[in-house]
Amino acid sequence: MAVMTSSARRPLLNRRLAEFGTTIFAEMSALALSTGSINLGQGFPDTDGPEEVREAAVRALRDGRGNQYPPGPGVPELRAAIAAHQERRYGLTYDPGTEVLVTAGATEAIAATLLALVEPGDEVIALEPYYDSYAACIAMAGGTRVPVTLRPHEETGADGAVRRRFRLDLDELRDAVTDNTRLLLINTPHNPTGTVLTREELTAIAELAVERDLLVVTDEVYEHLVFGGSEHVPLATLPGMRGRTVSIGSAGKTFSFTGWKVGWVTASPDLVTAVRSAKQFLTYVSSGPFQYAVAEALALPDTYFDAFRADMLAKRDLLSAGLAEAGFGVFTPAGTYFVTTDIRPLGVSDGFAFCRALPERAGVVAIPNAVFYDHRDAGAPFVRFAFCKQTSVLEEAVSRLKTLATVA
Numbered sequence: 001m002a003v004m005t006s007s008a009r010r011p012l013l014n015r016r017l018a019e020f021g022t023t024i025f026a027e028m029s030a031l032a033l034s035t036g037s038i039n040l041g042q043g044f045p046d047t048d049g050p051e052e053v054r055e056a057a058v059r060a061l062r063d064g065r066g067n068q069y070p071p072g073p074g075v076p077e078l079r080a081a082i083a084a085h086q087e088r089r090y091g092l093t094y095d096p097g098t099e100v101l102v103t104a105g106a107t108e109a110i111a112a113t114l115l116a117l118v119e120p121g122d123e124v125i126a127l128e129p130y131y132d133s134y135a136a137c138i139a140m141a142g143g144t145r146v147p148v149t150l151r152p153h154e155e156t157g158a159d160g161a162v163r164r165r166f167r168l169d170l171d172e173l174r175d176a177v178t179d180n181t182r183l184l185l186i187n188t189p190h191n192p193t194g195t196v197l198t199r200e201e202l203t204a205i206a207e208l209a210v211e212r213d214l215l216v217v218t219d220e221v222y223e224h225l226v227f228g229g230s231e232h233v234p235l236a237t238l239p240g241m242r243g244r245t246v247s248i249g250s251a252g253k254t255f256s257f258t259g260w261k262v263g264w265v266t267a268s269p270d271l272v273t274a275v276r277s278a279k280q281f282l283t284y285v286s287s288g289p290f291q292y293a294v295a296e297a298l299a300l301p302d303t304y305f306d307a308f309r310a311d312m313l314a315k316r317d318l319l320s321a322g323l324a325e326a327g328f329g330v331f332t333p334a335g336t337y338f339v340t341t342d343i344r345p346l347g348v349s350d351g352f353a354f355c356r357a358l359p360e361r362a363g364v365v366a367i368p369n370a371v372f373y374d375h376r377d378a379g380a381p382f383v384r385f386a387f388c389k390q391t392s393v394l395e396e397a398v399s400r401l402k403t404l405a406t407v408a
Helices: 024-035 051-062 076-090 105-117 132-140 170-176 199-212 269-279 288-298 302-326 351-362 391-401 403-407
Strands: 100-103 123-128 144-149 151-156 162-167 181-187 215-219 245-250 263-266 329-331 338-342 382-386
Touching: 024 351, 051 288, 076 100, 076 263, 076 288, 100 105, 100 269, 105 132, 105 181, 105 215, 105 245, 105 263, 105 269, 123 132, 132 144, 144 170, 162 329, 170 199, 181 199, 199 215, 263 269, 302 329, 302 338, 302 391, 302 403, 351 382, 351 403, 391 403
Parallel strands: 123 144, 123 181, 181 215, 215 245
Antiparallel strands: 100 263, 151 162, 245 263, 329 338, 338 382
């Protein structure tokens, strides 16, 4: 018989994390495995990235580079490559020695940043729906989560076609700021909606941050996946933002090596020092040999990034068209590799129930967007599909999903 201790008289999981159980990604990926379904839920590619980048990792291993603890801020080669990337792409200059920090993926970058900058009781405004780690990291820091919701919107183009997108209400954002607001957590290109905030929207966010003296954390991991006439505008490039913005990037989404977990932070020296103070007690260091490989990846010519984007654009269009033909309402994304859909045209409105039944109905796995909302009802009818898969896999998924149209 187990001995009852004082700790056993209360829940083992502390109250800050009590609302967070097993992630929906683990649940749906397990469901895909058990049913033999095509997994369009979790956002990871089903092919490796560039062969020369993989060989760079092998070469680093063989040469003994990174097999022991790398430097705490990251290997100098990668920090220099990150700084060069920011300058080449956006005209942002960072000192690799004091303004760049390598992390175990963007997830650790977000966690370390919020743990470093947020005091218990501070309010953190996040754009809802948001990646699930945001809520957990704010909770771990003791902050108060304040969602500002991106809302579905239909607009008619000059060609008469109706386009659906999720849009930020800037008035709602301004109204959400209080004297207790510490920082804004901005994600663009935005997961899961695929929205890319416009230069005008970002300018308004920057003006608000300066006016209210707020810090801003920007998750930009999909920076190289922006389609059509949209552009990625780093918030740090706007007036007054260079010294108050922590920008977060990642190699996993751009180079299709998500398992390597190489991310980074760029910011002013005082902000990087603060983030590093928290990061050193999380993983300390990580991904030694892979850091050298990512340094080489960031120096790839523009032709790689252009081809990568073109490939994902073709896959976006393939899946979006197939989903529309299957009866979904489709929000064609301006960025990322996710498509958000509305299931109400199929005669249902509960995304959780729909996604749990979809593997048996059609042999495909998706993610209910409601998991990304505080206001679960607002996200209930929306479901996310990933298109970062082989074309043949997407074609088979589309073929399976079309059976829903005949049933509905």
